[in-house]
Amino acid sequence: DAKTTQPNSMESNEEEPVHLPCNHSTISGTDYIHWYRQLPSQGPEYVIHGLTSNVNNRMASLAIAEDRKSSTLILHRATLRDAAVYYCILRGSNYKLTFGKGTLLTVNP
Amino acid sequence: GAGVSQSPSNKVTEKGKDVELRCDPISGHTALYWYRQSLGQGLEFLIYFQGNSAPDKSGLPSDRFSAERTGGSVSTLTIQRTQQEDSAVYLCASSLAGTGSSYNEQFFGPGTRLTVL
Numbered sequence: 238d239a240k241t242t243q244p245n246s247m248e249s250n251e252e253e254p255v256h257l258p259c260n261h262s263t264i265s266g267t268d269y270i271h272w273y274r275q276l277p278s279q280g281p282e283y284v285i286h287g288l289t290s291n292v293n294n295r296m297a298s299l300a301i302a303e304d305r306k307s308s309t310l311i312l313h314r315a316t317l318r319d320a321a322v323y324y325c326i327l328r329g330s331n332y333k334l335t336f337g338k339g340t341l342l343t344v345n346p
Numbered sequence: 347g348a349g350v351s352q353s354p355s356n357k358v359t360e361k362g363k364d365v366e367l368r369c370d371p372i373s374g375h376t377a378l379y380w381y382r383q384s385l386g387q388g389l390e391f392l393i394y395f396q397g398n399s400a401p402d403k404s405g406l407p408s409d410r411f412s413a414e415r416t417g418g419s420v421s422t423l424t425i426q427r428t429q430q431e432d433s434a435v436y437l438c439a440s441s442l443a444g445t446g447s448s449y450n451e452q453f454f455g456p457g458t459r460l461t462v463l
Contacts, residue, residue: 280437
């Protein structure tokens with residue numbers, strides 16, 4: 238599986254936007270970019286995914302670079318409930334998710 | 347609707363004992379996965395079921411670990427002769443399909459925290 242690189246941790250203030258970066262320079266043409274997050278003491282939950290175009294859903298937005306070698310998960314207004322570990326995962330036709338260490342997001346009140 | 351459920355939520359056992367962990371996937375989900383998360387570690391894949399078959403067992407760490415799925419639904423992960431290094435949170439996930447659908451969202455259960463004394 239192609240690798241992703243994320244910062245170990247990031248900090249944000251409540252109600253401010255958060256941009257979580259992910260580098261994936263070895264991405265293949267068929268790899269989708271998936272984001273999951275894991276809140277404390279819970280299992281991971283799906284956030285968003287995309288292939289080439291930017292994507293929006295009720296939870297977040299995903300901005301994908303034109304060369305697809307990087308992407309950014311955008312939380313438009315962080316809340317305390319968004320404090321979690323965020324995982325950027327590349328997924329082709331493979332069924333399993335390969336998790337890295339992710340980014341620990343801290344949200345300050 | 348009901349999500350993925352796992353039982354027990356916590357299990358404390360003595361070294362050398364066998365344990366069984368149960369997963370109830372979302373109804374209609376044909377794919378089921380087991381992952382494990384050790385303290386301070388990321389999530390690691392253990393095994394994948396498509397229906398009742400397990401085409402990929404490559405993540406099982408030793409032959410003390412086994413899993414089965416019956417009726418295309420409930421799955422049981424069994425650890426024999428538990429060791430202290432087996433202590434971890436065991437997570438189950440399910441999805442509508444496995445292969446051939448790279449965007450299928452995986453829904454995770456809350457996990458079973460296993461502590462081996």
